[in-house]
Amino acid sequence: MSSKTLDSIISSFGQSVSKKLASPAISGAPEDQLRAPLESLILDGIVELLGFSKHAVVMIGETSLAESFTRPDYAVTCGKALTGFIEIKAPGKGADPRRFQGHDKEQWSRLKSLPNLLYTDGMSFSLWRDGELHGTILRLEGDLEKDGKAMKAPGELLGLFSNFLTWTPQAPKSPRRLAEVSARLCRLLRDEVSEQLDRGTLALTGLADDWRKLLFPQADNAQFADG
Template sequence: MAHHTIATACNDLARALLTVERELATDRRTSPEDQLKVPISGFLTAVGNARSSQVNVVTEHRQLSGDNVEGVRLDMAVKNGRGQLTGHLELKSPNKSANPYRQSGWSKHDKKQWKRLENHSNLIYTNGWEWTLLRHGAGHPLAHIQLTPNPEGELPENQMEELSNLLDQFLSWKATSPSSPKGLADQLAPLTRWGCPQIVDTLLSCLGVKQRFSYYNFDQRAGLRNRRGLPSRWT
């Protein structure tokens, strides 16, 4: 990323978060997570501009009917310039941990929600100050950073660099196509839970017709489409 641009975006975020904290301190009726959506959405857009790539942020990303996991509404979805889903962000109150492996301040609801989200393929937990990048099968955070601004709302250079690297990993994530039907089923099963039809279509389009039929015959978990037949464009 362009150093000056990302530094400006990070410091703008820090100042916005300090403002949110002051507002929350004077009005406890306000939802902490809701107050984070605007500054974090703006920050991600600025990061996309720094990477010369469009970032579109959608809030309250509800799951489609028929998804394997119901009752999970992700706070923010990030899409690229082509409208393809890159990943999700789950927001936490600033007084709660944003690291699922250190659940300080978490309620029973938070813990139950993480059980449903732990298979996500590209997910960030954040409370604004703490950022954790998570992926299915890792068993630990892929990247983690705790931001500590100075009284003027400026972040140390090393923290900005770490946050930049975390977001580079998140925004550059791409699905890969496994070589076997079993591998494909294992990869697509968690993806289908988070409303990723574009990613699923991309993966399946990499296979030949026979491999696609083999996948559908094999898969008992992904539940991607009605198994009475493949879409006509694949035949």
């Protein structure tokens, strides 16, 4: 029988993050130092405490692109089905995207279209569904940067992760609701297409060229993405 507890895995997580943040050899973005510890926290700790089989949950990390506004840091699958996304912020930024400014605010304006999104800065955790806060924003006890080993978690943290990992799509129950859901996801897709065109992604630039030759010769990238 496993001896793991919520406090023990949070302590290990905090200790791992503290070491990374304190290392003089680290020159990357602070949020990048949370990636490996967060994966271990979820896959080697939370998943087991919630009773999932060892390989049931998979975290698929996105490549870090400074100019990318749309993609969250992780897509998460449970039982081989996509269940949600995780966005990591630098320690100290918090997990309330409604308070963000600049790049983070613009990113949130797009990511809030997602139906199951978890935000964390390593200290705080929050769950968002279609841009609305689900439950409350939870914060760990302690100091992540100075003494991560002593950190503790509120008991509700397991429930937050359980809600995140067990989410299932809800079919719209009215034409209006269907239109609202479709519009949000279409905006997200449009923005992703625009970003890929700006980067010169060959698959999309080639498609855009063919689209113009066959249908709308005068259409610019924005019109193509919208179409």
